[in-house]
């Protein structure tokens with residue numbers, strides 16, 4: 022059976038759903054999403070969903086500010102809750118070096134128009150009663166930050182796309198992209214062929230496999246990222262802000278009466294999708310409790326109460342990291358009609374509306390509204406001839422994300 026579509030999106034995670042919605046919103050109605058499992062069943066469902074605007078790059082700061090604005094208006098526009106919880110965020114400095122960095126970051130972000138201020142640790146404690154202020158040297162407060170419940174947001178994007186005519190086929194793995202004389206002609210799936218001139222690869226860590234089948238390499242490595250949730254605890258306000266503790270490489274947010282704890286360990290574990298079974302699903306990502314012990318140790322001074330908190334749940338997934346912490350998006354130069362979006366750097370929930378907008382602009386208008394040279398698919402050129410060097414640089418970004426202050430969360 023051969024179907025046809027104007028654009029086929031491979032991958033029904035939050036990026037695939039967002040790309041589909043933005044294309045349909047731009048008037049491309051004949052869009053088909055193919056997903057090997059269920060929508061949002063990959064990394065999307067595992068994420069903490071933090072949406073932070075205090076960032077090191079102007080492009081990302083301004084872009085995430087625009088995302089926050091759109092998320093806060095979503096309910097009024099679409100008549101449904103996108104799962105955005107605008108609880109504000111605190112970024113703590115526990116060392117003198119971090120205080121200077123935080124002060125510089127706050128001043129820079131204010132210049133870009135973000136409402137952010139330095140507040141006294143005691144004022145931070147009012148918002149987060151669990152916080153022990155003794156070791157805290159400075160706090161930045163961003164009242165409009167928050168987190169998005171990832172599944173809820175992905176489903177809101179999927180429903181908005183469907184209302185505009187997008188078709189979505191789950192349990193439909195794409196098995197090949199067909200190409201004739203350097204141009205995309207279609208997608209083969211387990212349930213038949215689809216003829217199309219434009220394909221978007223939005224398969225998260227699986228981009229490695231699709232790339233290899235086409236003789237392409239995307240400069241990104243899947244690295245395991247984990248989080249844990251405590252049992253409900255006294256003293257956790259329902260509207261507790263997101264807390265980032267860069268000196269401990271940890272982030273916290275409220276989760277059904279308890280605290281969600283995630284972070285970036287110093288010796289991350291990378292994966293190669295080709296080494297995993299073809300049936301691998303993200304929920305099967307192996308967990309490592311020692312990572313929680315490492316991250317928890319960094320929180321001893323600022324959050325002593327968390328040391329004894331019972332953990333009731335953990336999540337793990339394989340977000341893709343790049344050597345500079347920026348997304349990888351754009352058109353594949355050697356194959357006309359082929360676009361890819363990967364390298365989420367554990368920022369793909371916050372960035373989902375941007376990715377959708379950027380890919381849609383690339384396809385519909387031929388160029389994006391922002392200068393995306395820092396996010397370009399091709400920006401590393403032939404620098405990573407060896408996978409070993411790519412792995413080392415991506416691992417270094419993961420392990421030093423806060424230290425390098427790329428502003429990951």
Ligand SMILES: Cc1cc2nc3c(=O)[nH]c(=O)nc-3n(C[C@H](O)[C@H](O)[C@H](O)COP(=O)(O)OP(=O)(O)OC[C@H]3O[C@@H](n4cnc5c(N)ncnc54)[C@H](O)[C@@H]3O)c2cc1C
Pocket residue numbers: 031032033034035036037055056057058059060061062063064065066067068069070071072193194195196223224225226227246247248283336337338339340363365366367368369370371372430
């Ligand atoms: C523990 C954890 C915490 C995180 N916290 C945050 C956070 O606080 N903030 C944030 O912004 N981000 C966070 N992230 C990252 C976030 O989850 C990702 O950036 C985001 O989900 C990327 O979405 P995606 O659609 O690209 O990938 P995915 O959600 O992985 O979706 C890819 C989809 O492609 C499908 N697929 C694969 N191969 C095929 C094929 N051949 N045919 C059809 N379909 C295919 C898969 O089944 C999957 O559904 C976190 C991630 C983890 C694991």
